[in-house]
Amino acid sequence: MPTTERVRRSLLLASFTLLLVVGLTLPHAAAPDLGARGWAPGTLLPVTLSPALVTATLWTAYTLGAAALVLAVTGHGVRGRGLPRLVVGGLAVVAALTTPFGSGDHVSYAAYGRILALGDNPWLRSPNTWRGGTDPVVSRVEAPWTEEPSVYGPFASIVHALTSLGGGDNLRQTVWLWQLVVIAAWLTVRWCLRRMLPGHEGRVDVVWTANPLVFSVGVLGAHVDLLATALVVLAIWAAHRWAGLRGAALAGTFAALALSSKFTYAVVLLALLLAFRQRWFARAGVLLGSALVVGGALHVWAGPHVYDQIGRSSRAVALASPWRLLLEATGGGPTVRWVISVLAAVAAIGFALCLVRLVRPHRETTVAARALAWVVVLTGAYALAAPYSLPWYDVIVWAGLPAVSVATAAVVHLVLLARLWVMTMAYTPGRVLGMTPAVEDVTMTVRTNVAPVLLLAVWVWVLRSGVRAGSRPRPAGRPRGS
Structure with missing residues (x-):
């Protein structure tokens, strides 16, 4: 085994170990207390990590994981048949024994699901007002979401309601059932990708399955974005598996479920329309x-x-976003926020054009490979440009990246890795509660x-790379898009 590959595997092992330690310990600054375990798994490591230690542990894990991915990309270490099933199954089992960390979103999912399961409207009722704020599950929602109705679509809310019915009055039980849904979504993405990209199983596992950053923010963070991503990939798989109208109908169904989880995942419809070749009008219809x-x-x-919250939050600007520099330099205000929204839309188009030049979706490949490449272009541009963006928004981008050849588009992998690494570092430990003043000062500075x-x-890196890719002459006799 080459030395580089040994180093890469050592980095991965260290990164995954640190992440799992954070998930297996008692509640801390990155993981809210979910109360009595009931029949759900309890804490396996009966130790408490201080806010400073959990922050340092996560920062170290993310940096080691990013370094392992850099070695894979720059050394083209994405070949082979992929991870053994035993390893993947082991990761899934251990993930099911952790407590979600990195945010308190999973508590909000449980709350909105319970409100819906008990016959009320989660898109109108905020957690702190529902039943006087005394419900054993809904009352556990953490700031800053206690006064906010649900922002999630109807299908995701139905799934949340089902986990609430199974978990009952116990928050830990409800969250654990949701974790099983998320883990199943992660495995589903892997299953579909390996079938849509035969011969590239190693690439799938390097970019998706054994990617510590995706595993942390998606699986261990138990975010709804992983469910929506699985539905997007299922839509593409359906169009790949059945080339005719049957596949298009099933793809549209999965796409509807994805956009009914989070509306931004409607992007899969555009990706499929751009990927279709034969019988375009019939399949598109x-x-x-x-x-x-x-x-x-x-x-x-x-x-x-359902989407009232999207309208209310459409002018939000995240603290880690470059647009925040403009917002604070101008003093903010509704007009500035509107201008930022317009500029972000223009920037997204520019980033998409650059990524198209770098990815160059092939006309001659399968519909699945083309659609996945377009997913990378469209969602990558959105993640880069959006004024309000969080690390788990990148999960869908990495689900599409196995279709993009590292040999011809290494810069795409490195750019998107840089973006994800910065975001994971910025949103550590992720909650607004449980930190000491010193840790809060350091993390907020970052x-x-x-x-x-x-x-x-x-x-700047994306724009320069896109301009250079567009100015490079194509080899003689090579058609555009090949």
């Missing part, structure tokens, strides 16, 4: 028709207030001062 029927039915059932500058440098 069936795809959009089935998505409209299924998605429309879900939204009619949920009522007109989030508000360091991260925006580093992400601005990533923007």
Whole structure:
């Protein structure tokens, strides 16, 4: 085994070990206390990590994981048949024994699911007002979300309600059932990718399965974005598995479920439209028709207030975003926020054009490979440009990256890795509670001062790389897009 590969595996082992330690210990600054375990798994490591220690542990794990990915990308270490099933199964089992960390979102999922399961409207009722704020599950929602109704779509809310029915009055039980859904989504993505990209199983496991950053923010963080990502990949798999109208109908159904989890995941429809070649009009019509029927039915059932929160938060600017520099330099205000939204839309188009030049989705490849490449272009551009973006928004980008050849587009992997690494570092430990003043000062400095500058440098890197890729002459006789 080459020395570089041994080093890469050692880095991965260390990174995964540190992440799992954080998930297996008692509640701390990165993981809220979920109360009595009930019949769900309890804490396996009866130790408590201080806010400083948990922050340092996560920063170290993310940096080691990013270094391992750099070695894989620069050394093209993405070949082979991939991880043994025993290793993947072991990761899934250990993940199911952890407590989610990195945010308190999973507590919000449980709360909104319980409100829906008990017959009320989570898109209208905020956790702190529901039943007087005394419910054993809903009352555990953490700041700053206690006064906010649900922002999640009807399908995700149905899944949350089902986990609430199973978990009952016990928050830990409810969250654990949700963790099983997330782990199943992670495994589903791997299963689909390996079938859509035969011969590239090693690439799938390097970029997706054994990616410590994706595993942490997606699986160990138990975010709904992983469920939506699995539905996107299932939509592409359906179009790949059945090339005719049947596949288009099933793809539209999965796409509707994805956009009914989080609306931004409607991007899969555009990716598939760009990927279709044969019988384009018929397949496009069936795809959009089935998505409209299924998605429309879900939204009619949920009522007109499903996406009220999106409207209210459309002008939000994240603390780690480069747009925050402009917001604070101008003093903020509604007009500035509107201008930032417009500029972000223009930037997203520019980033997409650069990523197209770097990725160059092949016309001659399968519909799955083309669609996944377009997912990388579209969601990568959105993640880079969006004024409000968080680390787990990148999960879908990495689900598409196995379709992009490292040999021809290494810079895409490195750019997106830089973006994800900066975001994971910026949003550690991730909660607004449980930190000492000293740790809060350090982490907020990274989030508000360091991260925006580093992400601005990533923007420059993307733009320069895209311009250079567009100016390079193609080899003689090589058709455009090949």
